[in-house]
Amino acid sequence: MASTATTPPAPSSAQDAPEKLSLLEKFKKGDEAAFLITFASALTIILITCLLVQRLWADSALSRHAFGWHFLASSDWDPVNDQYGALPFIYGTVLTAFLALIIAVPVGMGAAIFLAELAPRKLSNVLTFMIELLAAVPSVIYGLLGIFVLLPILRDRIVPVLQGVFGFLPIFKGAFYGVSYFSAACVLAIMIVPFIVSISREVLLAVPQSQREAMMALGATKWDVTWKSVVPYAQRGMAGSIFLALARALGETMAVTMVIGNVPSITASLLSPGYTIAAVIANEFTEATGDLYVNALIELALVLFAVTMIINALARLLMLGMKSQETAH
């Protein structure tokens, strides 16, 4: 009759000695194992990131030692004589990114305000869905369209008009062949608009309803409510979205490579061809011969990494402030 099967404890059996789990049973229950496995994955992410920084740092050693800080200030990019300076690329990167922001921010903000505050809910949902699809278009497709559609339009339609009106300005001087800072900025602008729209829209939607109701109760128009109470409240978050877009624009590679012309020079005219950090890496890395050349390109990657990290961190900081502001109210 002595059965080894454990019978469920009778109600009064609480007086039994407490059962303790054996080591094997503990492992079956899996808490330690699950913790270790997931912890290892989380740790892997930190390790990968550290390794990334370490590799960029170590593999750019030759170039860092050879040129020092002068690397950032020199505009001499001459693989034949092993002279490398990053200035033309930094100039091109910063110029195209800011130009793109100038074009994209007003449009993006306007669209975000429309979608979050002014448009009827259903229309807004449909448009938002489409804008999120736009954000999913890969950059090489933008580049493809840039080469075959945007460049001809700019060359034949838009730039002649611009030169006709603003031709006296140094930024619009010179012959225009299509590939240029300006073209790159236009493609970049189109690429970053969806990001600005979707992030700003979310920030606007997170503004508490009470902010709107107070002014609506006074009989203000929808625009008044939006402009005077919602937008000021969401300012920091919207600024954050601009920083995120900037970081993307700085790091964008393919589309820019395809339309910027790839000439390492520093010119005032937006219509002349140029180069960016990402583009020069994409174009020259596989063809680079000589350790110093490769190291210089990796140092460029390091610079790009550092800059985008700083801008991303600033963006997070702004968004973070936004969040704590929300919870405070």
Add this chain to the structure above:
Amino acid sequence: MATSTPPIELRRLARARTARFGDPEPLDTPSQPQFTVEDMNFFYGDFHALHNLNLTLPSLRVTGLIGPSGCGKSTFLRTLNRMYETVARTRVTGKILFGEANLFDYAPTLLRRRVGMVFQKPSPFPKSIFDNIAYGLRVNHLCSRSELHDKVVHCLQRAALWNEVKDKLNQSAFSLSGGQQQRLCIARALAVDPDVLLLDEPCSALDPIATSKIEDLIFDLRRSCTIIMVTHNMLQAARISDYVGFFLQGKLIEFDAARKMFQFPSNKLTEDYITGRFG
């Protein structure tokens, strides 16, 4: 000062459970202790939530815990199956015996299998009705595959839910009404055959009819299972409890048989509370 007596309704309820026909008499005959709590203190970080509790919870009885919200009754309930351990920076001092063994000697998972718990909001898993009941049996490897179906049926019958769900065992648990979901949760807790069932305001999210069904269920269960129930509804406590504990600001003010407490509270604070003079 002349002591005012509790409202007539409460007194009547406590004396003879006449509120609803057929409600059984309170069982306040002596029984084995289920939990013995000595000098227990509870801390959330620096906040001292429970002060020096000393009480004995009887087995196979229904114990109601009452008190204004924030008085620590739910916290106390959560120490009995050590559920508080899932919250960061909580700490318990003092001694708690489960039966005759130290509560803290148990592995939490084993303890929680023997001390089941049902929460305020019905919380069925997003699985089928059958899988909800079978969950506890499966994770604890309590029965073989072939027994599973019979066990589930038995649990549903024990929780008086069988007739309502027998045709839709494979449907999602969310297809049930709120009251049915809560009874499903009770059945789910019963499936692992616990010694004790902790109920944390199980009826606060339910309508009166669903509530009365759960109360019926509690009466049915009290022969086989110790029930400890937090409630903010005094009438409910009077209807179903055999024993009642009154908490106020982290202290146990009074613990006694329900029959006595609702008729002749020995503490002025208890009396004020059950006569509705504060809160």
Add this chain to the structure above:
Amino acid sequence: MSRARANSPRAHAYPPPHKKVINVVMLTLTGLCALLVVSVLLFILGYLVWNGARSLSWNFFTKLPVPAGQTGGGMANAIVGSAKLLLLASAIGVPIGVLGGVYLAEFGKGWFSFAVRYTTDLLNGVPSIVIGIFVYTLIVIPQHHFSTLAGGVALGIMMIPIALRSTDEFLRAVPNTLREGGLALGASKAQTVVTVIIPAAMQGIVTGIMLNLARVAGETAPLLFTAFGNQFWSSGWNGPTASLPVVIFNYAISPYEDWHRQAWAAGFVLLSGIFLTNIVARLLVSGRRSTSRS
């Protein structure tokens, strides 16, 4: 007197007329902005469908590329290459990302959690070309040749941060009552997570992974010096392989008319895949929302 009083609501009417005009003007302006952005999408779609579908043929899916200057051929190797790269990328990115997300949502606390979140954001912000360089120094240099493996690792690393954040978010959205419900039945924390929490968040997690895949499917920059490119079939994981995005890039900047045509076709195929994945993934989430409400 009575006249004045009757008029007064009108006289003090708020908003005043000029505010109403501003309101309409701004509504129109912002609406035009939104329209402009959306029309870009319609334009891209229309243009790609027009140019791409026209250039598409059965050969595109079945034939290898032909040498420069000749017409015909297809991109069968690039399609297979892309598929292989994505498979490898998911094999690396999904487990690490999802498990890391489980750690953050269920086990993590304190400074380590903060560090993981912070690094994840950092990694997410790293330009894709930099990831390419990183994997080049990590795998291509020691191996002395480009490989499918390196390309897959690069894309996998790009998948990690988003897989992690989306898993973390969807797990956090699972109500705490389910966690407590599992624990109260004597399940361990790990059992609760595996048998209750993750199934409850499964649809969300899958959606996140699909969107993630759609994103890296179009990545070109990290593949340039990892998977490189290949005119022929690439067998195994150790040789360089063609992939759709890189082929689009190379063909687009080439001087050959027929290659341009092929680039359009490839762009159309790539974008269709990405959009379809996006749409299905988003429908999955919205469908789930409506069923859980009912």
